[in-house]
Amino acid sequence: MKISIITLFPEVFKPLVKTSILEKAQSAGKLKVELVDLRKFGIGRHKQVDDRVYGGGIGMILRIDVLDAAIKKVKSRLRRSKVILLTPQGETLNQKKVKELSKEKHLILICGKYEGVDERVRKLVDEELSIGDYVLSGGEVPAMVVLDSVSRLLPGVLKEEATQLESFSQNLLEPPQYTRPEDYKGMKVPKVLLSGNHGEIEKWRGEEAVNKTKERRPDLLKKR
Numbered sequence: 362m363k364i365s366i367i368t369l370f371p372e373v374f375k376p377l378v379k380t381s382i383l384e385k386a387q388s389a390g391k392l393k394v395e396l397v398d399l400r401k402f403g404i405g406r407h408k409q410v411d412d413r414v415y416g417g418g419i420g421m422i423l424r425i426d427v428l429d430a431a432i433k434k435v436k437s438r439l440r441r442s443k444v445i446l447l448t449p450q451g452e453t454l455n456q457k458k459v460k461e462l463s464k465e466k467h468l469i470l471i472c473g474k475y476e477g478v479d480e481r482v483r484k485l486v487d488e489e490l491s492i493g494d495y496v497l498s499g500g501e502v503p504a505m506v507v508l509d510s511v512s513r514l515l516p517g518v519l520k521e522e523a524t525q526l527e528s529f530s531q532n533l534l535e536p537p538q539y540t541r542p543e544d545y546k547g548m549k550v551p552k553v554l555l556s557g558n559h560g561e562i563e564k565w566r567g568e569e570a571v572n573k574t575k576e577r578r579p580d581l582l583k584k585r
C-alpha cells in the first residue's frame with residue numbers, strides 16, 4: 362500500500378515513519394509513505410497556501426486551488442487512490458474503518474489546518490475522517506493515527522493472530538495479560554495461566570474478555 366500525506370509540516374512525520382512497525386512494513390515492501398509538502402503548491406513568491414475568509418471570520422483557511430494542485434500531483438496514474446480529509450467534521454474513525462482502509466491500494470491523507478479549509482475542498486475528497494470529538498491544531502496527529510493503525514493491519518506486517526484477537530477486532534476488549542514476576546507484592550498471576558492447560562486458558566480468556574467489556578465498554582457488546 363502507498364500512503365501519501367499532504368501536509369504543511371512533513372518534518373513531523375519523519376521520526377514516526379522511521380520507527381518500529383512502520384519501518385518494518387516499509388522495509389518488507391508492504392508500505393510506501395510519501396510526504397508531500399503543501400507549501401510547494403503555494404501561490405506567488407510567498408508560496409501562500411491559505412487566505413482570509415469571505416464574509417469575515419477569524420484566521421486564515423486553506424485555499425482550494427492549492428489543495429487541488431497537490432491532490433492532482435499525488436493521485437496515482439496506476440492505482441486507484443482514496444482521498445481522505447482529516448477534519449473534526451468527518452466520520453469518527455474506529456477499528457472497522459481502519460480495517461476497510463487497510464484494503465486500499467493508495468490512501469491520500471490531507472491534513473487540515475485548525476482554522477479550517479475552504480468548503481469546496483469537500484468536493485475533491487472521497488471521505489472525511491475525524492479521530493474523535495475534540496479539536497486538534499491540525500490534521501497531522503490524526504493522519505499519524507490513520508497511518509499507524511492502517512499499516513499494522515497490512516498483510517505480513519504483524520502476525521495475523523495478533524490483530525485478530527486484539528481489542529475491538531471482535532467488538533471485545535482484550536483479556537488481561539501478565540508476565541514475570543509471578544507474585545509481585547502479593548499481586549498474583551491467575552493460577553489458570555500457569556496451569557499449562559490450553560483449553561482452560563482459552564476458556565478463561567474468552568470469559569475475561571466478555572467481563573472486561575461488560576464492565577468498561579458495554580456499548581461494544583451491543584454491536585456483536
Ligand code: ADE
Nearest residue numbers: 447448449491492497503
Ligand atoms: N483536525 C483537528 N481536529 C481533528 C480531529 N479530531 N480529527 C481529525 N482531524 C482533525
